[in-house]
Amino acid sequence: xxxxxxxxxxxxxxxxGWTYDELPEYWFKKQxxxxxxxxxxxxxxxxxxxxxxxxIDAKLxxxxxxxxxxxxIFLKSLGGVPVKRDRSTGFVDKIVExxxxxxxFILAMVPEGTRKNVARIRTGxxxxxxxxxxxxxxxxxxxxxxxxxxxxxxMPGEVMEDDLLKIRDIYxxxxxxxxxxxxx
Numbered sequence: 001x002x003x004x005x006x007x008x009x010x011x012x013x014x015x016x017g018w019t020y021d022e023l024p025e026y027w028f029k030k031q032x033x034x035x036x037x038x039x040x041x042x043x044x045x046x047x048x049x050x051x052x053x054x055x056i057d058a059k060l061x062x063x064x065x066x067x068x069x070x071x072x073i074f075l076k077s078l079g080g081v082p083v084k085r086d087r088s089t090g091f092v093d094k095i096v097e098x099x100x101x102x103x104x105f106i107l108a109m110v111p112e113g114t115r116k117n118v119a120r121i122r123t124g125x126x127x128x129x130x131x132x133x134x135x136x137x138x139x140x141x142x143x144x145x146x147x148x149x150x151x152x153x154x155m156p157g158e159v160m161e162d163d164l165l166k167i168r169d170i171y172x173x174x175x176x177x178x179x180x181x182x183x184x
Contacts (some may be wrong), residue, residue: 031107031137062084
């Protein structure tokens with residue numbers, strides 16, 4: 001079944017005019033994948049489609065408002081996980097616990113948290129990766145070239161702000177400026 005979904009995903013990418021990097025050699029059984037930029041709902045379609053192309057069993061965070069019937073059935077079947085962004089719910093701790101009890105767990109998210117312009121990114125991805133002691137893997141949706149790219153990875157260090165600057169530099173080299181106002 002995974003092969004059929006992979007083929008359908010490849011066809012969809014071709015129809016949309018997008019290409020993609022193959023999974024990188026540094027792919028891990030446990031990791032937090034962050035994707036930038038988040039400019040349209042199509043980003044989510046591209047992410048879910050790539051997961052099927054690459055036959056990745058990952059969980060992708062999606063705002064809770066999208067989980068209404070019948071959309072919730074569809075999103076959950078693709079690996080979507082609802083996240084409430086308007087209040088603290090202990091979500092980071094729950095996800096760290098999921099990492100700790102699993103042999104394999106891949107979580108994907110967009111740290112901008114919205115398609116609107118933001119002054120600073122959300123840092124839950126770093127807290128999750130740090131708490132679970134897993135790498136952060138960088139995915140880039142290059143809208144100019146219409147290609148999804150892997151840019152590398154890092155293990156979270158001791159100081160989040162230092163890591164955010166390193167991540168900013170990685171994405172700037174690829175052509176995207178991450179909003180870090182409020183961070184160093």
